[in-house]
Amino acid sequence: xxxxxxxxxxxxxxxxxYEKSGIIRDNGLPPxxxxxxxxxxxxxxxxxxKDGKDVTNILDYDMxxxxxxxxxxxxxxxxxxxxxxxxxxxxxxxxxx
Amino acid sequence: xxxxxxxxxxAFLALPLLLPTGALAAAAEGKKxxxxxxxxxxxxxxxxxxxxxxxxxxxxxxxxxxxxYGTGRTAATIKTTVTVGLMGWKHSGVKKPEDxxxxxxxxxTKCHLPQLADATDDVAKEIVKNVNIFMDPKxxxxxxxxxxxxxxxxxINCLVCHQRNAITHKWVDGFPQKNEVFGSKEGSHPDPAHxxxxxxxxxSESILCGQCHGLGPNFELENPSQCGTLxxxxxxxxxxxxxxxxxxxxxxxxxxxxxxxxxYNDLNMGKAAVDFRVETLGYIWRDKAKMIPQTLVKIxxxxxxxxxxxxx
Numbered sequence: 001x002x003x004x005x006x007x008x009x010x011x012x013x014x015x016x017x018y019e020k021s022g023i024i025r026d027n028g029l030p031p032x033x034x035x036x037x038x039x040x041x042x043x044x045x046x047x048x049x050k051d052g053k054d055v056t057n058i059l060d061y062d063m064x065x066x067x068x069x070x071x072x073x074x075x076x077x078x079x080x081x082x083x084x085x086x087x088x089x090x091x092x093x094x095x096x097x
Numbered sequence: 098x099x100x101x102x103x104x105x106x107x108a109f110l111a112l113p114l115l116l117p118t119g120a121l122a123a124a125a126e127g128k129k130x131x132x133x134x135x136x137x138x139x140x141x142x143x144x145x146x147x148x149x150x151x152x153x154x155x156x157x158x159x160x161x162x163x164x165x166y167g168t169g170r171t172a173a174t175i176k177t178t179v180t181v182g183l184m185g186w187k188h189s190g191v192k193k194p195e196d197x198x199x200x201x202x203x204x205x206t207k208c209h210l211p212q213l214a215d216a217t218d219d220v221a222k223e224i225v226k227n228v229n230i231f232m233d234p235k236x237x238x239x240x241x242x243x244x245x246x247x248x249x250x251x252x253i254n255c256l257v258c259h260q261r262n263a264i265t266h267k268w269v270d271g272f273p274q275k276n277e278v279f280g281s282k283e284g285s286h287p288d289p290a291h292x293x294x295x296x297x298x299x300x301s302e303s304i305l306c307g308q309c310h311g312l313g314p315n316f317e318l319e320n321p322s323q324c325g326t327l328x329x330x331x332x333x334x335x336x337x338x339x340x341x342x343x344x345x346x347x348x349x350x351x352x353x354x355x356x357x358x359x360x361y362n363d364l365n366m367g368k369a370a371v372d373f374r375v376e377t378l379g380y381i382w383r384d385k386a387k388m389i390p391q392t393l394v395k396i397x398x399x400x401x402x403x404x405x406x407x408x409x
Binding site: 001002004008014015016017018019020021022023026028029030031032033034035036037038039040041042043045047053054056058063065067069071073074081083084086088090091092096 | 170174177178181182183204205313314320321322323324326330334335338339340361362364367368370371373375377378379380381386387388389390391392393394395396397398399400401402403404405406407408409
């Protein structure tokens with residue numbers, strides 16, 4: 001959202017409309033321009049030493065990720081409205097060198 | 098003597114027929130509304146429902162129909178505007194809610210109730226009084242309901258967009274008159290209060306909406322405020338970059354919402370506003386000697402609205 005500048009001065013965000021004048025920055029989605037977001041989510045795993053070597057024991061090779069785009073008009077999820085929801089299943093290959 | 102008396106009676110009977118009604122009468126006499134009820138009467142658009150029933154029902158569902166009360170949040174913000182803003186500022190002239198005048202409340206009402214300009218300061222005080230009753234946790238349910246009823250009597254109704262704000266360039270197109278309604282055609286209009294129908298050159302243009310939906314700080318106020326910035330975003334981030342559609346095109350026509358012109362609350366509007374594409378990739382990252390299993394989630398969003406999302 002356009003983060004409003006408090007009374008058009010300084011580095012503080014204004015509160016109600018009565019304090020807002022200007023924009024410090026806008027972290028929303030501009031029209032017609034792609035916005036990319038990336039997330040890296042670790043699989044559950046334990047890391048141990050075996051014969052002096054690092055060994056990773058993957059506890060689950062499958063992961064389900066729900067990705068939601070939620071519009072939060074009042075800045076909290078209680079009042080949020082889900083515009084898009086995508087569910088992806090990801091599976092790691094077993095074996096390998 | 099008898100003749101004179103009869104003539105006088107006839108003159109009094111004829112007078113109401115000659116005088117215009119409602120807003121026209123008030124405007125003709127330069128009168129200002131002194132109460133919420135008088136302002137509601139001055140801008141009474143309930144008569145529109147008789148012929149434009151479907152449109153009227155659409156509008157009733159919109160936030161325009163409760164622009165002072167809103168979802169409750171608008172009323173709450175008016176309260177904090179008074180208590181935190183106006184009463185907290187040294188030079189505002191407001192020490193207590195009863196001190197609020199129209200010029201103070203214009204921070205909100207420039208857009209939430211532009212017709213307040215046709216009222217006395219009494220109406221600003223009455224609005225603040227009702228907002229305080231509505232927001233006070235000690236108020237009884239009955240008192241809250243009555244306050245809510247008062248606040249929802251006045252709103253952005255038919256006459257605000259189709260008369261008061263229907264002309265932006267008044268030196269070119271003329272000043273809207275109280276017996277006129279503005280739409281897409283010229284001609285007569287079968288409403289005794291508004292018998293003249295005129296074509297507004299901006300009824301399908303974004304500038305109509307831009308009057309309220311924000312360029313930034315409202316510098317015409319003694320203490321500028323800024324609620325929305327959508328119209329500024331529309332001009333400089335959308336039109337300037339090649340966008341061609343109008344507010345009405347998306348919020349009324351394509352959405353099929355008509356005069357119930359919703360935005361984020363309507364799920365279809367929300368879905369249509371943003372292209373949302375997700376890719377995932379599971380892989381094992383080698384951090385030196387350590388193998389770390391992880392998923393990459395890549396999300397691409399393209400805002401297809403004619404302005405930044407969200408606004409606020």
